[in-house]
Amino acid sequence: MTAPFVDRLTALVEARASQIVLGLDPDPAQLWPAAVEQAPSDGSAAQRAAGAVRAHCAALIDAAGPACVAVKPQLACFERLGADGWAALAATIAYARERGLLVIADAKRGDISVSAAAYAQALVGSTPTPFGEVAGLGADAFTANPLLGIDALEPIIAGARAAGAGVFVLVRTSNPGAADVEDLVLAGDDNDDGGGGAATVWERLAAIVAQLGSSSPSNVSGLSDVGAVVGATAPEHVARMRELMPNAPFLLPGIGAQGGRVDDLAPAFAPGRAAGLVSASRSIACAHESTGAAPAEAARAEAERLREAAWSLA
């Protein structure tokens, strides 16, 4: 029996002294040059590009992975290369696991009933077929979109729990457009959760995350298996988030390229270091563009810099 995601996470955070999640957002037009050279010399454009993407992700994992606790592949970046891209995604996930890293599939999925369950099968579970069970991607956790409500999240969370996996629900994202929907203020009748009150859509989403996480299977870490994606570009929200979701692990993107600063995040770490995961993608993969060093060298240095900065806060 696999240990619950939050226990595996907590142990690995301590073992590696890191809370850094390495985002993998490969753009086939902006891969590290050495990866492009490793692409197969024949095959379709999709096959060759997928080979280059796979080599790029492996090189990034080799360089920055030792300073990180998990990778976070963004699924669209692979899907756009079709079945070959999906195969590269599966290979990248397997490679990250071989290197001792956890995998958080950045899928932002959301759907209802059997479709929601099918996403959990695809990402962390498996699917019964007349020809035997078919394994999914084998991620340790994935991101989910809560717009469709609790009954749409439940099958996703049930599927994740059955696999000992975790779910990170979008609560307040790091883009300016978060103001359009997530930040809307609720009216009186909908603005009371019986406790501190839920004043905005994102606070309501946070209450849903806390509610769904309250039935987490027992674990050593004390963390909930339903986490939250909390944009690090809105640091003033992090303390309120923690108040509403006392046991949820936070996935904090928005560092570096999106403008967030790692030292705004301290409140996230209150329940323990594993409760505040700092995600960075372009700031690591593209570090060489500002430093002038070789890509792998620059990525390694930037991941280590982030690791140390986050660790010193917690």
Add this chain to the structure above:
Amino acid sequence: MTAPFVDRLTALVEARASQIVLGLDPDPAQLWPAAVEQAPSDGSAAQRAAGAVRAHCAALIDAAGPACVAVKPQLACFERLGADGWAALAATIAYARERGLLVIADAKRGDISVSAAAYAQALVGSTPTPFGEVAGLGADAFTANPLLGIDALEPIIAGARAAGAGVFVLVRTSNPGAADVEDLVLAGDDNDDGGGGAATVWERLAAIVAQLGSSSPSNVSGLSDVGAVVGATAPEHVARMRELMPNAPFLLPGIGAQGGRVDDLAPAFAPGRAAGLVSASRSIACAHESTGAAPAEAARAEAERLREAAWSLA
């Protein structure tokens, strides 16, 4: 140059006298028996199951397709079979197009900036790589999740427009959990769009759909290229939806298995028949379970029954 999605849709709705969208939600454990027999006799479980899924979808398209205007593959159902499943999805889309049907990829995707653009590349566009352009799935339209706001939808819509494709944004879904977030009532300051007012989250989402659709490239149909997913289980909302989004095509799931009734939908059709697409999945694919007829026969009859019922309302 491809004609805009809404013009292709409008022409096909008239030519086929149909507003029915055939949902393709293949569950490998519940495929039509004849499709399971058509699976390859060797290969991995994933390869064999993907072959059976592909045969099932082709048989469903052969049976019910002539009464329909489009198919709507639900992506998770294919993703759970990995790269083989993604290849079956691509083949199913190609087959539907060969049969003269439009394809609406039911992806419910949402992400920010370059990740949002990557979803459009994967579903309706193409991706530049050092090895040449890689085509995406070639769908005619896809569904998107608006939780992340306008700046997250913009790259998706831009990518769709560049491909002459459409986007259907989730506005109010057909599950009971829609009450948890979509139906929340907004406070005064956020409850005014300068016009009729936006009282709930879903009304705000509708206003966003109308705003984004107002910049649709010119087309013959007069419809917006930004449509809305409107759950048919809440028929009392359809008239208000139409008021808020006068030119948006509506994709109306929730017929049959989810409890909606086709004759509640008449207000959707005000801007024209193509503005109200009626989606049905299990009620067609599983019609044989209640009628006792052969699966293809029952699917054909149920699709034709739905076609006629919707057409008679518009």
